[in-house]
Amino acid sequence: MRSRVAYLEKERDFVKNLYCDMPQMLQVISKGSLLSTSLNRFKNKMQSQLPNAYCLFIVCDKECLQWRLQYTDSINDRLLNSNGQLSIVPQALITFAASPSCPKRHDIDIQSASGWKHWLPFLKDHTFSDVSMVSVSDCQGSIYLMLVFQREEVRLEGELMALALDSYAAWLSAVFEREQADYLLLEDSHRDPTTGLLRRYSFENSFGIVLKDSRRHFQRAALFSLRLLSSSKVNDTDLKLLAEVMSDTVRDNDLIAHYDERELVMGIRIQHLEDAEIVAAKLLKSLNSPKFSDNRLIREGLSIGIAFYPEHSSLESLHQAALFAANSLKNISGYRLEFHGECYGSSADFYSL
Template identity: 25%
Template structure:
């Protein structure tokens, strides 16, 4: 890739989607080849001189091994996961970065599965051109850095062999080269381990620990910090520091850093232009962490003497790795929240209730504690919808979601069970405690003032049924049934009341 345009192989069975991706990459200056199926892509990678058509209609061209593969997941003959597995199993193609793309397959489980197979990043269809290009650049920078380290290792080894006969005269030079080779091998090992561990992180605190441990090894004795943008995106906050005290502040605005202003690595030395967020008298490196078109943070390093180009490139590689890991983690967390949350009310959904109950059941059995379950149904919700409209009905359900969130403890689980029906799981609550909590919720709903289009919609009430483990059952379905029957009794007895299961 150095001194030549990067070659990209696009694998997608969808003609229109593949055309958009190829067209975007060609406009960005990449050399692009394409495959219409996983089998065709694997054939091309095995037979590196096989011919294939240009997207623009040119007859044939010699196919060369790509620098990066853009791989669609959802393909009929062989899905992207199997293609990725085979690519990474092949010695000749295992080092090629794989960017997986999908619309329907982009779940938290599939994301983790693809990364375990060796994929380097995920993007969701439809792919924004700027995000695609930025992601490719980040992946290619990492690949280029790894290739550079491997090439340097090969170069040093060849020079050692060539000068074996001159050991006496070149002994001192050879010792220097051997030490450099050892340093590069150590760096390559640390980078590989860091990349693997970052992809396995499930929280930002884990990312912080991995970064602090490995960057301290890559830059021994060099103080540094990792920053990320706060929730407001108007300032950067220190996440973690390593190798002693740094002069950079723990909180600063992006306008105080030349690296963030320029959007690329900024190296300063004593007596020259410096950023405003540190007071060091030596040299510094400020490396913005960019991924998928977004600046997610900053890698900061400082030392007394200037950073050589090799260490600047190493710092850039680290920043790219961390940025990709942070973006992938945010994506996985977003997908997980989407899979367990009701989009209208923001409460948990039925799937999360079922998962949580099994966990709480085991805990309660160990401790000998009860579990309370409340089923809640809005009274005359259909009449409310018919009278005020479905938009007002949605407003009411959102307001009820707010009431439930304010009425539960940290360990409780409030769910939208379906339609206008809600469920609350109360670990450690006995029958009387659960009934009291249900009564508090009922009273809060009666006091609820729902406003829609400037009009206050009053007269909202709910009926609630209460059941507990183990008194009314040891399975979620049995408890829900018992609470449901109590809820129906509350409806029959006049609504707007709480009834215990029998």
């Protein structure tokens, strides 16, 4: 009975210490503190919670090819090579990290386990007999691992260790969830949720940077006004598919925005005037694919007007010129280029007599 009471008192004190600063922890997470700040706080918390154990914090990529220590000290520096990198990773640790469906694991007799042989000098130097591990994915391609090494004579009961690991995983997951929420809120403020394209003000800010860079480096840019020819009510599903086709057609760093109900705008960097024609022709070819025959919005086509920088020095004048070129098609699918106040079917006609 005394032994049972002693264990319950130990368990009570452990749980009390584990959760005593939970309100402060939640407040830090809710305020969206820096990831590094939260990680440092969690590290200090676990090391104080497990005074008779040694905590090792590691990050690896989801392919388990690149590994690094989050923190170095006089104990774990034995694991690093002359370049300060984690040189060898035990197979047992690789297997664990590659198994997200099993986020916790406990290995005993690790000094004699083949899966830990690469770290045997480290384990023997510090007389570590077993290790408890937990892994948490940040959903951005990285896996965060905490390894708790223990010595046999001061080993913590399994239930208490599991409670500590679960708490650490819950705190870390909460931080990653908060970061993901911040990212989604930022994306929603910049992008149209229907199409995934930039909102007008975000496009204007981003294209303003393109124009500044173009002035600084004497580069060219082109602005496209893409008018939807369909007179029917715009269907969100059809519009989203059109946006996806446009995004697939251009480069990742090109800009596409949803301006209003029947106009999309695209800005690209170019080297030569004919580069804009190539993009327009490629887009129209993609939209003419038979697989889009059921999409009324795509089937009825686009009028594309194109204007150029430095012929127009501001976004407003570029947009007006591109819209003028698009309207010159008079509701016919295709593209026209505006150049010094005139509309042309090809840049080859710019200088013809």
